[in-house]
Structures are given as C-alpha cells and as structure tokens.
Amino acid sequence: MKILALDTTGKQAGAAIVDEYIAIGEIMINAKSGPKAWHHSEILMPAVERLFALSGQELADMDYIAYTAGPGSFTGIRIGAATALGLARSINKPAVAVPTLDSLAYNMLGMIGHGETNHDAHVLEGVVVPMMDARRGQVYAAIYRFGQLGELERITDYFAAPISEVMDRVGELSTHAVLLGDGADAYKPEIIAVAPGVTFAPANNNRQRPSSIGLCAMHQVSNMAVDSTGKLATQPELIYIRDPQIKPTATL
Numbered sequence: 001m002k003i004l005a006l007d008t009t010g011k012q013a014g015a016a017i018v019d020e021y022i023a024i025g026e027i028m029i030n031a032k033s034g035p036k037a038w039h040h041s042e043i044l045m046p047a048v049e050r051l052f053a054l055s056g057q058e059l060a061d062m063d064y065i066a067y068t069a070g071p072g073s074f075t076g077i078r079i080g081a082a083t084a085l086g087l088a089r090s091i092n093k094p095a096v097a098v099p100t101l102d103s104l105a106y107n108m109l110g111m112i113g114h115g116e117t118n119h120d121a122h123v124l125e126g127v128v129v130p131m132m133d134a135r136r137g138q139v140y141a142a143i144y145r146f147g148q149l150g151e152l153e154r155i156t157d158y159f160a161a162p163i164s165e166v167m168d169r170v171g172e173l174s175t176h177a178v179l180l181g182d183g184a185d186a187y188k189p190e191i192i193a194v195a196p197g198v199t200f201a202p203a204n205n206n207r208q209r210p211s212s213i214g215l216c217a218m219h220q221v222s223n224m225a226v227d228s229t230g231k232l233a234t235q236p237e238l239i240y241i242r243d244p245q246i247k248p249t250a251t252l
Helices: 040-055 074-090 100-108 163-173 182-186 188-194 210-221
Strands: 002-007 012-019 022-030 064-068 095-098 127-135 138-141 144-146 152-154 159-161 177-180
Touching (some): 002 040, 002 074, 012 210, 022 210, 040 074, 064 074, 074 095, 100 177, 100 210, 138 182, 159 163, 163 188
Parallel strands (some): 002 064, 064 095
Antiparallel strands (some): 127 144
8 A cells, every 4th residue: 555645734845655654755845944935835746756756656656645634834734635635636546634743643653652561662651742833822732642552542632722731731641741843842941841851752753754644644544434435535624723814715
C-alpha cells in the first residue's frame, strides 16, 4: 500500500511517499526560514513533483492521497485539501483526511506509553501533547497516550486555549509529558515556569512531518467508512477548531 502524504497546515509545507511502514521519500520546507517567505502553494506541487522524480515513483502508483485536515493555517488547510482531492480524483483513488494534531503526535510513536513493563523493555508512563501556535495568545492542542503496541489514544478533544489552560489539563492527566510543535516552542518559557519537568521533543521530531501523516493515514484506512458504492469516501473533511478571521466563501 503506497500513500502520498501532503501537509500545508503549519509554517512548513511538504510531501512524503510511504509504502506500508517504510518512508520512500520525504521533502519538507519551512516556508519562513529563509530570506523569502514562501507561500504553501509555491512549495507543495514542486515538492511533490521532485519527490516523484527522485524516488522513481509515479502518481498512478499511489493507493491513497493523504492530507492534513487541520487545525492550522486556514488558507494552508484548504490548499492542502484541494491539492490532495485533485490528485486523488485524477487517478480515481481515495483521499484520506488526517487530523494535524494526530499526525504530529505520531512523531513520538513508540517512545512513550502507559508505564507498564513487558519482557523486552520498559515503557515510560506519560502523555504526548502536540501544540500548534494558534496566535491570539492560544495554541491548538490535544493530549494523547500510546499503548503497549504503539496504538494511539487521544484522551481529550481538539481544543484551542491559552498555554496556562493547556498545562493545567496536562497536569490533571499525567506527571510526565512530552511536548512538541511550534506552539510548545512559542511558549517555552511560560511552560517551564509552571512545569519544569516536562520534556520537549528534539528538533527532528518537533514539527509536522509528511511521513508521520502517511503513517497515521495507514492506521486510519482500515477503519474508514465506505459509501453505498463500496468505495472509500473522498469528500473533504476540514477541522476548524475556531472560526477563521476571514470567512472562506468558496467551497472545494
């Protein structure tokens, strides 16, 4: 099973090809990191085309096209979803909507769990808390646990809140937390002031990664609903936790 995964919900944009549980290739660019601030629309398709060219894969080889459905940049969400749906329809394959916070949590897959011991290794007790900078003094967040077999369990809703409220909720659920995402970076001093024992994910895992989106989509596919024709649904699914500052007028 091959999945082309796209992400445009944060400051970075990128694409990956995942085959079962192997990442064939991944391209990710932080649009704000250089002298020119790139738009997601300027990065995404060149990244996809380059990824196919370098990997020797073709769009027709893909079984699914995955995209991050939000939360995140309102414009970015729609660019990624529209691109994914267009590519999926062009090869008559399903598109898979992946919640952005779920995919970000998947960066920590296998690194943290319920705190029980098996014959092979100790599994650290704690929670994973992906945070995306929502501006206006808030972050988008959700809280997760991973089980012994690596399964992902979201134990809160997706929400937007000030960092103080997020850390209060984390403290109610666990004495140990791994934080990641640009929201965690944006409020790092405030977090350390109230929770000095938290762990921050390393640089290679603290942003959305298209390969993690592909892995998350793999896990979703087996549970996806089918429509009356027996085909996987291909309707866009966008997650807006709070209303955009400028209401979109067009539909995908």
